[in-house]
Amino acid sequence: MKWKRKVWRFPHAYSLVICGLCKEGKSVEGYAVFQNLARKGCKANVAIYTALIDSFPECGNAGEAMKIFQRMKDEEFEPDEVTYGAIVNGLCKTGKLEKAMEYFQLCRENWIAVNAMFYSSLIDGLGKAGRVDEAEKLFEEMVDRGCTRDSYCYNALIDAFSKCGKIDEALMLFRRMEDEGCDQTVYTYTILINGLFKEHKNEEALKLWEEMIDKGITPTPASFRALSIGLCLSGKVARACKILDELAPMGVLPDTAFEDMISVLCKAGSH
DNA sequence: GTAGGGTTAG
Structure with a gap:
């Protein structure tokens, strides 16, 4: 007698x-929950696999993500552009650029x-x-390949x-x-504010900070951090304190704003 | 028929 085990899908919950x-x-x-059901013979789907693949590199475990990717393919699920996007992103984040480029090429083919x-x-x-020329080349080729450049691409370059x-x-x-x-987003401004202070273009x-506020873009803790560190290191501590006071009622400041400034000043003063 | 994606700094 042939006996085929019934395969259940993962319950939505x-x-x-x-x-x-x-x-x-x-x-x-998340993976433990997945394993529990998979062991009982439940079948996941592309979305669940992609969510797992996407989250492992975030906690520094790109190898685990690739294992799950392999398992997904072994179970004959077809990875789509979201899955490959997560793979390429994870590889880039962990510095495995050649592998990332390979998958990128594979997708195009x-x-x-x-x-x-x-x-x-x-x-x-x-x-x-530090491979800025290659980054620029990719950025420039996007339009030729019919892909619109969004703020993420601009910000990265x-x-x-x-x-x-x-x-x-x-x-x-x-x-x-x-x-x-x-x-232009708060990320764009934060990147440039950091960059300008680094070049002493205080x-x-x-x-740029004022332009950002005028445009109605809400500052983030990171953007304030860039500004306050830059101001403190260029000797404008009072200015930084004033901006800090103005921002306090908006609730966008990091709890550690003052501490951050003090530690930057101490570090600068110690050498 | 459902469910999945990216950026600043340290």
């Missing part, structure tokens, strides 16, 4: 739990839609590895430029962003 845990960065817990997320991950990874001392190129991109109708940095 469990999918929500797994995806929720993954989003919170609790990939190990197999007609899997390569979108702006692939590009922003690669541009960011290349930039952080602006960051790459400002970190390797090409602040003027970064500023040019910033203006080009405006011309192309791509929204007034320009402060001007």
